[in-house]
Amino acid sequence: MLKSQLLSLELDPEIRAHIEPPIFDALFSHVAKHPPAKHKRGVPSLTVSRAKQILEIVLPHYRERVAASLDGINRNNFVSFKEVGLLTHQWIHESVKFFRREGAPILREALVKDNEEQRVDYLWSILFSRRLLPLIQGSGLLRDPQKFECCDLAVECIKLWLGDIAKKLGSVDADRFSPSAFFLDTESYMEGEIEWKGRRLHLRGKPDAVMLNGETGRPEVWEYKFGLQGQIELQIAQVLFYLHLLNAVKGQAFETGRLEIFRVTPDLEKESSGTQSEFAEKIEAAFAGYVGNYAAVRRLKIECTLALKQSNPPTMPINLMFSGPGGLGKTELARRVAKALGLPLVDVPATTVRDVDSLLERINQTLQKNGQEPIEVGTDSGLKKMEYPPLVIFLDEVHELRRNADTFLNMFEPKEKRAVGKKVVGDFKNATLLAATTTPGLLPSPFLSRFRIIDLVPYTAEEVAAIIKPVFQKSGKAVEESFLVGLAKRGRLNPRVAIQRAEEMLSHHLFDEKQYPLNEIGLERISTESWRVDTHGLRQLDHTYLKALQSGPRGLSALVSLLPVEREEITQMVEPYLLQLEAISLTTKGRELTERGRLILEG
Incomplete structure (x- = not known):
């Protein structure tokens, strides 16, 4: 069985002083070396999502330092349910708007309830019937049994969020309470200049919520995210971006942010309390080892x-x-x-x-x-x-x-x-x-x-590495995990291709182990001589595609006229992997080069 949890991380001035320098140094240094195409009055201009793309690329340089501030936050073993995350994110936005616009009497009524549990029950009954139920019905989830679990888990997340709201209401002065002050207006898209060590950056974006802290009386940025493995550092960075952006736009002292992290994990207590596992031994055995x-x-x-x-x-x-x-x-x-x-x-x-x-x-x-x-x-x-x-x-x-x-x-x-x-x-x-x-x-x-x-979602490099590892184990060859990950990438994160690459690498090694050692040196040599791919598994055709987007977004018809292949090869062979790498994005203007794609071209 699965259960939802809500983990809270407060980014107070002390924590910010520790983690902001590596984050903003990394961002501003990257922007200085690789200026974005957009500028606002001579100042480099980025969206918050684009800034996160940059940090995802340079993240290893400061991840350890950020992790030191995350005591008690377990970032491992998160179950990645993309649909739950999307639903939760959408529903929280709708819930905040509901309480700001229509929920004044509801929130005031909740304030006078005797305890936190009663406040949660009251808020949930009204929020669900008036706002969330129409969303669920409109999404088609109720007609699709395949989606039931995602829907149920998203509902659990919203209940946890309401429990968090009920706690905050407990510290509010009922006589001076205002829903529009408690949930400050963040519905408008914000943009402003932020500064770091003499460098300026024009930033654009919108946080999940800005809420009034009833204890301190100060506004805080609140981001409600789904706990995807390896993404918490990026989510922390996003909160910090919004704090600086709000200071620039609103001119107020936004000193504190809070990251509320939803995650779905196995309910170990329920699983261990029973005498049988969730699935029969025959079924577990049938799917054992599938990665x-x-x-x-x-x-x-x-x-x-x-x-x-x-x-x-x-x-x-x-x-x-x-x-x-x-x-x-x-x-x-x-x-x-x-x-x-x-x-x-x-x-x-x-x-x-x-x-x-x-x-x-x-x-x-x-x-x-x-x-x-x-x-x-x-x-x-x-x-x-x-x-x-x-x-x-x-x-x-x-x-x-x-x-x-x-x-x-x-x-x-x-x-x-x-x-x-x-x-x-x-x-x-x-x-x-x-x-x-x-x-x-x-x-x-x-x-x-x-x-x-x-x-089905594409494999990660680590998953493909686990799939191809037996190729070397059968031959008694010990290899580093980094070598397997590099081999997986050169196989375009496709297990079938990666296994072929692994077998070819092994045969070259057995033929001449000095020329083709089972490490990055041997991998680079065979990639250049035989496979003609870069470290990402990209061929010359892929690079030609990316170069065609350097001057701006292009439609598929324009790309077909520029590339020496037919439309089907572009849509079925080239684009799926570039989308998986997040080197390109599909926009209303056409195919667009992302920050990651630009860096791939620059080497």
């Missing part, structure tokens, strides 16, 4: 558990479609599902499927290899009806069906699972149906509606 996409794996474990408990033979009542860039282990996940259910897997590339009959032929061929075959059970619509045994069917690259996908609607209708061919009708009521795609937008809506989408 990355932990939220998706947990979702599959739940679905496999329900199939084993609710049906015999075990069959998932819903169809699942894995969606995401290539190389994320979609086929491997299908194998793990089949193993968990104890059923054979039929892996069918959609490129080999022309119609229902060709699909049935591929399934029959796989069954024959396993010594199985469908059983004739009468007729259906004047055709011979064949009942298929329990199995897992995985249709890979399903977007290749395109408009032809509509001819398979009956087969993928969860309540029917009936494939009507020219001579036979296939009954797949005992089958679990899976699919995978890199571009779901190529499929018609009626076909997509028959699946629940499981979005």
Whole structure:
């Protein structure tokens, strides 16, 4: 089970004096060396988000010093639930606006409640019914069981936030209380000049909230963030940016900021109090060793558990479609599902499927290899009806069906699972149906509606390093973690490519270990001689793409005219990885070069 927590870090003057120098020295030094394209009356101009991009690049230079001020804040083992973080962030913004605009009588009523618990219950009941419930209903989460957990966890986060607000209300003078003063106006976009050691920077942005501290009577910047692993230092920096920006814009002494960190962690107390783990041993064993996409794996474990408990033979009542860039282990996940259910897997590339009959032929061929075959059970619509045994069917690259996908609607209708061919009708009521795609937008809506989408996210360098490590272990070669991470990056963070690179690196090493040592020197040599990639795994084509954006944003059509490749290679091979690296961003003006992309070009 998972639970939400709210950790609080106060950035008072003493802590600021300790952590501001490395943060602002790093930012202003970088801006001096790499001036941004935008200027305001001769002063370099950045948004707060752009400043965070810069700090993310130079973060290792001051992370240790910042960490010294974070006693009691555990930055490890955070469960990264992107959707929970986005929902929580949106709902807090809406909650602050609600209390500022409409909640004056509500907050005043809460002030006179007897205790903190009563204040929380009162605030939650009104906030949920009047503001959050319409947001949830409008988001479609209530109609998508796949999103329930994210929704529930986001609700828990908001309740924790309200508990925090209730504490602050306890120190407020009820006679002089004003919601608009308690939640100061931060809805307008702010911009102003900040100064550090004689250098100036024009900064633009908007904090989550500015609130009045009831004990000190001073306004404070409050940032409500989701505790993503390795990001707390950046979130601290963001609070500091806003403190300086508010001082510049408002002319007030904003001395203190507070970072409220939501995180989702395993509920160890509940897990340890029971006699059984959350998932059966068979299911845990089936997914053991799978690296990355932990939220998706947990979702599959739940679905496999329900199939084993609710049906015999075990069959998932819903169809699942894995969606995401290539190389994320979609086929491997299908194998793990089949193993968990104890059923054979039929892996069918959609490129080999022309119609229902060709699909049935591929399934029959796989069954024959396993010594199985469908059983004739009468007729259906004047055709011979064949009942298929329990199995897992995985249709890979399903977007290749395109408009032809509509001819398979009956087969993928969860309540029917009936494939009507020219001579036979296939009954797949005992089958679990899976699919995978890199571009779901190529499929018609009626076909997509028959699946629940499981979005897969790209691997981190550390995750790919863990995947390729066995290549060297099998040969008895000890390698440093930094070498594996470097190899993962040169494989474009794609496990399949990275494994190929690892095997090639190992073969070169065995051929001439002096020329190709298993370290950064050998990696640099083979990258230059054989692979023709830089330390990020970028080829000449990638650099040409980035250079095309140096003069400003460009649309896809303009890029196609400038690059020696077709549109499909740009959108399917070049851009996904550059987006993953955060070297480019997609804006309303077109593809835009980010700070990280600019630094990659500058080497």
